[in-house]
Amino acid sequence: MAPSAWAICCLLGGLLLRRGSTSPGPSVPRLRLSYRDLLSANRSAVFLGPRGSLDLRAMYLDEYRDRLFLGGRDAIYSLRLDQSWLDPREVLWPPHPGQKDECVRKGRDPLVECANFVRVLRPYNRTHLLACGTGAFQPTCALITVGHRGEHVLHLEPGSVASGRGRCPHEPSSPFASTFVGGELYTGLTADFLGREAMIFRSGGPRPALRSDSDQNLLHDPRFVMAARIADNSDQDDDKVYFFFSETVPSPDGGPGRVTVSRVGRVCVNDAGGQRVLVNKWSTFLKARLVCSVPGPGGAETHFDQLEDVFLLWPSSGKTLEVYALFSTVSAVFQGFAVCVYHMEDIWEVFKGPFAHQDGPQHQWGPYGGKVPFPRPGVTVRPRLGRPILVKTHPAQQLHQIVVDRVEAEDGTYDVIFLGTDSGSVLKVLALQGGGSTESEEVVLEELQVFKVPTPITEMEISVKRQMLYVGSRLGVAQLRLHRCETYGSACAECCLARDPYCAWDGASCTRYRPGSGTHRSRRQDVRHGNPALQCLAESQEEEAEGPAVATTVYGTEHNSTFLECLPRSSQAAVLWLLQKPGGQGPDQVKTDERVLQTEQGLLFRRLSPLDAGIYTCKTLEHGFSQTVVRLALEVIVASQLNSLFPREPRPEEPPARGGLAATPSKAWYKDILQLIGFANLPRVDEYCERVWCSSRSRSKQAKGKSWAGLELGKKVKSRVQAERNRTPREVEAT
Numbered sequence: 001m002a003p004s005a006w007a008i009c010c011l012l013g014g015l016l017l018r019r020g021s022t023s024p025g026p027s028v029p030r031l032r033l034s035y036r037d038l039l040s041a042n043r044s045a046v047f048l049g050p051r052g053s054l055d056l057r058a059m060y061l062d063e064y065r066d067r068l069f070l071g072g073r074d075a076i077y078s079l080r081l082d083q084s085w086l087d088p089r090e091v092l093w094p095p096h097p098g099q100k101d102e103c104v105r106k107g108r109d110p111l112v113e114c115a116n117f118v119r120v121l122r123p124y125n126r127t128h129l130l131a132c133g134t135g136a137f138q139p140t141c142a143l144i145t146v147g148h149r150g151e152h153v154l155h156l157e158p159g160s161v162a163s164g165r166g167r168c169p170h171e172p173s174s175p176f177a178s179t180f181v182g183g184e185l186y187t188g189l190t191a192d193f194l195g196r197e198a199m200i201f202r203s204g205g206p207r208p209a210l211r212s213d214s215d216q217n218l219l220h221d222p223r224f225v226m227a228a229r230i231a232d233n234s235d236q237d238d239d240k241v242y243f244f245f246s247e248t249v250p251s252p253d254g255g256p257g258r259v260t261v262s263r264v265g266r267v268c269v270n271d272a273g274g275q276r277v278l279v280n281k282w283s284t285f286l287k288a289r290l291v292c293s294v295p296g297p298g299g300a301e302t303h304f305d306q307l308e309d310v311f312l313l314w315p316s317s318g319k320t321l322e323v324y325a326l327f328s329t330v331s332a333v334f335q336g337f338a339v340c341v342y343h344m345e346d347i348w349e350v351f352k353g354p355f356a357h358q359d360g361p362q363h364q365w366g367p368y369g370g371k372v373p374f375p376r377p378g379v380t381v382r383p384r385l386g387r388p389i390l391v392k393t394h395p396a397q398q399l400h401q402i403v404v405d406r407v408e409a410e411d412g413t414y415d416v417i418f419l420g421t422d423s424g425s426v427l428k429v430l431a432l433q434g435g436g437s438t439e440s441e442e443v444v445l446e447e448l449q450v451f452k453v454p455t456p457i458t459e460m461e462i463s464v465k466r467q468m469l470y471v472g473s474r475l476g477v478a479q480l481r482l483h484r485c486e487t488y489g490s491a492c493a494e495c496c497l498a499r500d501p502y503c504a505w506d507g508a509s510c511t512r513y514r515p516g517s518g519t520h521r522s523r524r525q526d527v528r529h530g531n532p533a534l535q536c537l538a539e540s541q542e543e544e545a546e547g548p549a550v551a552t553t554v555y556g557t558e559h560n561s562t563f564l565e566c567l568p569r570s571s572q573a574a575v576l577w578l579l580q581k582p583g584g585q586g587p588d589q590v591k592t593d594e595r596v597l598q599t600e601q602g603l604l605f606r607r608l609s610p611l612d613a614g615i616y617t618c619k620t621l622e623h624g625f626s627q628t629v630v631r632l633a634l635e636v637i638v639a640s641q642l643n644s645l646f647p648r649e650p651r652p653e654e655p656p657a658r659g660g661l662a663a664t665p666s667k668a669w670y671k672d673i674l675q676l677i678g679f680a681n682l683p684r685v686d687e688y689c690e691r692v693w694c695s696s697r698s699r700s701k702q703a704k705g706k707s708w709a710g711l712e713l714g715k716k717v718k719s720r721v722q723a724e725r726n727r728t729p730r731e732v733e734a735t
Contacts, residue, residue: 027392027442027444028444028571028572029427029444029445029446029447029571030443030444030445030446030497030498030499030570030571030572031445031446031447031487031488031498031569031570031571032446032447032449032571033446033447033448033449033487034449035449035450035451035452037449038448038449038450038480041484041487043448043480043481043484043487044448044450044478044479044480044481045084045085045478045479046085046450046451046452046476046477046478046479047077047079047085047088047476047477047478047479048475048476049072049075049077049090049476050090053474053475053476054070054072054073054075054077054474054475054476054477055072055073055117055474056070056071056072056458056459056472056473056474056475056476056477057071057072057073057117057118057119057172057458058070058071058118058119058120058121058459059071059121059459059461059470059472059477060121060122060123060129061461061463061470062123062146063081063463063465063466064149065146065147065149066080066081066082066149067079067080067081067146067152068081068461068470068477069121069129069146070121070472070477071117071118071119071120071121071131071133072117072118073115073116073117074092074093074094074095074115074116074117075090075091075092075093075118076090076091076093076118076121076131076144076154076156077089077090077091077154078090078146078152078154079477080152081463081466081468081479084479085479087152089152089153089154090154091144091154091155091156093116093118093131093133093142093156094115094116095114095115095116095133095135095136095138095140099135099136099137099138100114100115100136102136102137102138103136103137103138106137106193108136108137112172113134113136113137113171113172114136114137115134115136115172116133116134116135116136116140117133117134117172118131118132118133119132119133119134119168119169119172119176120132120133120141120164120167120168120178120185120187122178122179122180122185123180124143124180124183126148127145127146127147127148128143128144128145128146128157129143129144129146130143130144130180130185130204131143131144131156132164132167132168133164133168134168134169134170134171134172135164135168137170137171137193138163138170139163139164139165139167139168139169139170140161140162140163140164140168141161141162141163141164141167141168142156142157142158142160142161142162143156143157143160144156144157145157165191166187166189166191166199166201166203166209166211167185167187167201167203167204168187168189169189169190169191169195170190170192170193170195171190171195174189174190174195175189175222175223175224175225175245176188176189176224177189177224177225177226177227177243177244177245178227179227179228179229179241181229181239181241181269182205182269183204183205183206184202184203184204184205184207185202185203185204186200186201186202186227186241186267187200187201187202187203187227188200188201188222188224188227188243188245189201189224197214198212198214198219198221198222199211199212199214199219200212200219200243200265200267200282200285202267207272208273208280209280210267210271210273210280210281210282211280211281211282212281212282212285213277213278213281213282218285218287219247220247220248220249221247221248222245222246222247222263223245223246223247223306223307224243224244224245225244225245225246225307225308225309225310226243226244226309226310227241227242227243227244228241228242228312229241229242229269230242230312230321230344232348237269237270238268238270239268239269239270240266240267240268240269241266241267241269242264242265242266242347243263243264243265243266243267244262244263244264244290244307244310244323244325245262245263245265245307246260246261246262246263246305246306246307247260247261247262247263248260249261259305260305260306260330261289261305262289262290262292262305262306262307262325262327263287263288263289263290263307264287264288264290264323264347264381265285265286265287265288266284266285266286266287266351267282267284267285268284271283271284286351288347288350288351288381289381290307290325290340290342290381291303291381291382291383292304292305292325292327292338292340292383292388293387293388294338294387294388294391295386295387302329302336303329304327304328304329304336304337304338304340304388305327305329305330306327306328306329306330307325307326307327308326308327308328308337308399308400308401308402309325309326309400309401309402310323310324310325310326310402311323311324311325311402311403311404312324313404313406313415320343320344320345321343321344322341322342322343322344322384323341323342323343323344323347324339324340324341324402324404324415324417325339325340325341325342325383325402326338326339326399326400326401326402326419327339327340327388328398328399334393334394335393335394335395335398336391336392336393336394336395337391337392337395337398337399338388338390338391338392339388339389339390339391339402339417339431340383340384340387340388340389341383341384341389342381342382342383342384343384346381346382346384347381350381385433387439389431389433389440390417390429390431390440390442391442397421397422397423397425398421398422398456399419399420399421399422399427400420400421400422400456400457400458401419401420401457401458401459401460402417402418402419402420402460403417403418403460403461403462403469404416404417404418404462405418405462405464405482407501407502408501408515409501409504409513409525409527410504410513410523410524410525410526410527411525411526411527411528412527412528414430414432414501414527415430415431416428416429416430416445416482416501416502417429417430417431418460418462418469418482420456420457420458420460420471421456421457422454422456422457423449423454423455423456424449424450424451424452424453424454424455424456424457424473425447425448425449425450425451425457426447426448426450426457426460426469426471426480427444427446427447427448428444428445428446428447428448429442429443429444429445430442430443430445430499430501430527431443432527432528443499445498445499445500448480450471450478450480451471451473451475451476451478453475455473455474455475456473456474457471457472457473458472458473458474459471459472459473459477460472462482467481467482467483468480468481468482469481469482482502483500483502483503483512485498485500485502485503485504485509485510485511485512486509486510486511488500488503488510488569489510489569490509490510491536492505492524492532492535492536493532493536493625493627494510494569495509495510495524495525496524496525496526496530496531496532496535496536497530497532497570497622497623497625498510498530499526499527499528499530500527501513501525501527503525504523504524504525505523505524505525505535505536506523507524513525524536529623530622530623531623531624531625532623532625533624533625550631551615551616551631551632551633552630552631552632552633553632553633553635554632554633554634554635555634555635555636555637556605556608556612556634556635556636556637557608557636557637557639557642558608558609558610558636558637558638558639559607559608559639560607560608561604561605561606561607561608562604562605562608562612562634563601563602563603563604563605564577564602564603564604564605564616564618564632564634565601565602565630566601566602566603566618566629566630567601567602567629568618568620568629570620570622572622573620573621573622574620574621574622575598575618575619575620576589576618576619576620576621577589577590577598577603577616577617577618577619578590578616578617578619579614579615579616579617580614580615580617581613581614582613582614584614587615587617590603590616594606595607596612602618603616603618608636609636610636610638612634612636613634613635613636614633614634615631615632615633615634616631616632616633616634617630617631618630618631618632
């Protein structure tokens with residue numbers, strides 16, 4: 001522990017200071033793993049393509065073939081799931097030169113827009129995929145041969161290339177959703193060059209194509225998020241395709257301006273189109289509003305109106321499908337995100353009525369009292385329990401993607417939520433429902449920095465069979481393990497405090513929890529409360545007793561800054577510093593003020609005093625469990641000793657010091673050490689120490705005593721340097 005190196009780094013880095021020992025709370029990620037941490041733990045693998053960036057626009061996880069298909073800029077890729085992205089396949093699919101030239105002539109950006117960005121990758125049959133790309137603003141579709149299960153082939157069928165208008169948007173980043181049902185592609189998109197003609201479109205099968213009726217103004221500047229086939233009952237002819245999207249509509253109360261609302265819409269798969277003016281147009285399209293709001297005082301509600309992403313949690317037999325939806329605010333007052341959960345049964349019930357009605361553009365919406373038409377339009381859908389299960393206001397990161405895994409644990413079943421952020425990280429979150437309460441407790445288990453360079457996450461797919469998460473961004477795609485239980489530590493209490501449904505203490509280590517295996521004694525887990533006192537009583541006492549018995553000695557100089565480092569494993573733990581002064585009766589809590597500050601990384605002395613000497617103990621408290629992290633014995637070198645401890649060679653213009661002693665150094669010794677302590681410069685430290693302290697042997701006999709003192713301190717510093725040399729790159733990066 002260099003006495004002041006880390007203090008200066010902390011000050012220059014602008015660390016957020018936190019006083020006292022207040023715990024950050026469960027909304028702070030308990031464990032943060034960097035990009036390097038994930039790679040070194042073999043928890044992730046990243047594929048960036050042969051050119052260093054995919055410009056990813058589509059991702060399809062095919063667990064039948066054990067492959068992941070990616071659509072990027074002018075290319076399609078195939079990766080095998082049973083390998084860490086070894087031996088990938090690539091098909092180049094650029095636009096025709098004439099298409100690119102025309103795109104540029106129409107004023108589009110040749111680098112950003114005038115390429116073939118693959119936006120559709122859907123299974124066509126057992127050996128082919130349907131792929132569609134923007135085609136430099138001339139959408140194009142083709143069949144891609146992918147082979148049978150067990151094969152790893154990928155090539156484009158030249159004879160299958162056809163127009164993709166109505167199947168794929170013109171713009172690379174235009175909101176878009178699609179699903180493939182019975183040989184037909186259902187898409188929600190803007191289908192024209194200018195991005196104004198919004199529609200829901202069905203094409204590709206033997207039946208005539210169907211589209212929305214723009215004259216009825218059924219879609220208002222929609223932002224499509226997801227489309228999926230969902231069966232209402234056992235009759236396949238009654239199946240529907242559901243679309244989830246947001247709209248910008250006139251104010252519902254007749255006031256000025258427009259508002260954003262989120263919708264769920266549906267069409268029947270057996271819809272053959274209407275008559276007269278509705279020929280080749282949907283006759284079964286209905287839509288309803290998805291409400292996600294937090295109740296406030298006086299009946300006021302805070303609405304999250306912008307739909308960001310949707311995940312369908314398919315149940316086991318006999319249970320209803322659950323819709324997990326991620327929303328954001330469109331408010332200029334604050335930014336926030338919320339997760340609401342809807343039962344599919346409630347959505348079905350909404351489409352049975354009653355429904356809202358508006359007599360005209362200038363009239364307000366109200367309940368319809370006339371004869372109910374067939375089929376019924378929809379009304380409003382509210383989430384389970386009437387409120388979000390997760391709310392984040394003024395977050396440090398924006399949330400874009402959501403996937404969910406239902407996990408069986410020792411004390412119940414939990415839905416683990418994975419949220420993709422705009423900084424290239426994934427949050428692993430639990431939303432725990434209290435007994436009889438509509439409010440839930442948010443527990444952020446981990447923050448995983450998937451990509452080295454901060455980049456918004458645009459795609460996420462989960463493989464429950466492989467226990468893997470596939471995370472896509474414009475840069476590339478990452479394969480991420482859902483859990484790595486040994487990361488939480490090697491003690492029962494640490495495993496219990498993690499509150500991870502995937503992990504449990506098996507009597508010897510923190511390992512994957514598997515229902516139905518082992519005895520209760522060997523499966524210690526407490527997801528709901530994280531109380532190690534109940535689960536790990538004997539082990540907890542032993543772990544506490546085995547805390548650091550011998551304090552590590554660190555040195556500081558009077559009037560200079562010094563930093564005592566303490567890095568708890570959990571960011572949710574409260575940190576407490578205790579001081580045992582020489583000759584004192586017992587340890588007391590360290591009092592912080594303007595001179596002594598407690599930071600997230602340790603204790604910072606801005607100006608050291610001899611009275612600060614003593615043994616400092618850093619303890620953490622989490623869910624009632626106390627643990628000693630580090631014990632440091634701080635020795636303070638008073639200012640009067642510095643002249644004798646740190647001699648230096650005189651400048652040519654100044655006379656030798658009286659009695660052969662060197663003058664007071666212009667800089668404190670630790671600043672020189674700081675310049676050399678970098679990981680790449682550690683081999684030079686021995687040479688430096690020899691030059692500064694060991695050269696004193698040749699000095700006059702009058703200075704021998706004081707030179708010996710300097711030599712002894714030099715040995716201590718060299719010992720510390722050797723300790724730094726033995727640290728791993730991960731430990732050095734963390735500090």
